[in-house]
Amino acid sequence: DWTPHAFADITIDDLKSQLGDDKVVLGLSGGVDSSVAALLLHKAIGKNLHCIFVDNGLLRKNEFESVLESYKDLGLNVKGVNAKQLFYDALTGLTDPEQKRKAIGRVFIEVFDDEAHQISDVKWLAQGTIYPDVIESVSVNGGPSATIKSHHNVGGLPDFMKLKIVEPLKSLFKDEVRRVGKALGLPENILHRHPFPGPGLGIRILGEVTPEKVAILQEADYIYIENLKKAGWYDKVWQAGTIYLPIQSVGVMGDERTYENVVSLRAVESVDGMTADWSHLPYELLAKISNEIINNVKGINRVVYDISSKPPATIEWE
Numbered sequence: 001d002w003t004p005h006a007f008a009d010i011t012i013d014d015l016k017s018q019l020g021d022d023k024v025v026l027g028l029s030g031g032v033d034s035s036v037a038a039l040l041l042h043k044a045i046g047k048n049l050h051c052i053f054v055d056n057g058l059l060r061k062n063e064f065e066s067v068l069e070s071y072k073d074l075g076l077n078v079k080g081v082n083a084k085q086l087f088y089d090a091l092t093g094l095t096d097p098e099q100k101r102k103a104i105g106r107v108f109i110e111v112f113d114d115e116a117h118q119i120s121d122v123k124w125l126a127q128g129t130i131y132p133d134v135i136e137s138v139s140v141n142g143g144p145s146a147t148i149k150s151h152h153n154v155g156g157l158p159d160f161m162k163l164k165i166v167e168p169l170k171s172l173f174k175d176e177v178r179r180v181g182k183a184l185g186l187p188e189n190i191l192h193r194h195p196f197p198g199p200g201l202g203i204r205i206l207g208e209v210t211p212e213k214v215a216i217l218q219e220a221d222y223i224y225i226e227n228l229k230k231a232g233w234y235d236k237v238w239q240a241g242t243i244y245l246p247i248q249s250v251g252v253m254g255d256e257r258t259y260e261n262v263v264s265l266r267a268v269e270s271v272d273g274m275t276a277d278w279s280h281l282p283y284e285l286l287a288k289i290s291n292e293i294i295n296n297v298k299g300i301n302r303v304v305y306d307i308s309s310k311p312p313a314t315i316e317w318e
């Protein structure tokens with residue numbers, strides 16, 4: 001019978017003999033797949049695993065710091081790279097969703113390639129690819145691998161793409177990855193994290209992305225997610241997030257007229273992200289979240305709830 005412990009033991013042994021004393025580089029995303037891949041490799045080759053975690057300025061509130069801290073607690077050899085400004089610069093003036101995705105993917109590759117170059121004599125690139133990524137042409141799991149695949153079909157490959165590839169999770173489904181992660185002591189904040197797209201908040205801000213909009217969205221999303229957790233809904237939904245709409249509407253605050261932006265809350269039930277139904281969150285919970293956002297987040301005076309299912313809508317808005 002398949003057990004997470006047996007899988008881990010066998011995989012760690014295999015990795016040891018496959019990799020020997022070679023150095024390996026891996027891009028951590030904060031998600032469960034790249035984290036579990038890193039843990040297995042760490043158990044197999046220790047400090048020869050070099051992890052890179054890029055802050056693209058499009059993560060959720062406090063996420064970079066708290067996840068980096070978790071990685072360090074796990075003993076991983078990880079370098080956190082603050083590359084926010086490079087991403088914001090590349091996004092300036094872009095409004096088209098595909099152009100935004102491409103710009104984010106391109107900068108990620110440049111930053112990662114730069115970092116990989118600083119590791120002398122690295123031989124392997126590790127990826128957290130899981131079985132559904134292998135069978136679908138497009139990854140839905142947010143890892144760097146998907147970004148790399150879809151953005152480097154033309155032109156020369158960056159140097160790190162010429163490395164040999166190691167993918168220890170290639171035969172696993174998501175729930176199995178979670179079980180292996182749990183067996184290896186991955187903390188809850190990573191283990192049960194909702195899927196999060198590689199381009200992050202960059203595709204949850206419709207239209208042009210600016211650092212100011214990111215800051216507003218992070219605050220609103222933080223209130224939403226914390227309330228879902230407190231109410232026991234975070235683990236019941238497949239994915240939840242907040243979308244910043246490039247629409248202003250009139251409101252009233254005290255005796256002042258306001259003219260500010262709208263956020264939409266999204267929560268869906270799904271098995272694999274391919275189809276999804278909107279989650280029937282309790283009205284009382286939605287009311288509490290809406291009030292808290294409008295009263296605390298400057299720049300937002302209206303909150304709406306997305307009641308579209310996939311298909312025909314998608315989970316993300318861009």
Ligand code: XMP
Nearest residue numbers: 140141142143195196197198273314315316
């Ligand atoms: P959609 O919006 O296509 O999303 O219904 C399905 C799942 O995929 C995630 N998603 C992405 N993941 N890069 C990623 O790594 C992307 O560009 C991307 N777009 C969507 C989305 O969060 C959902 O879980």
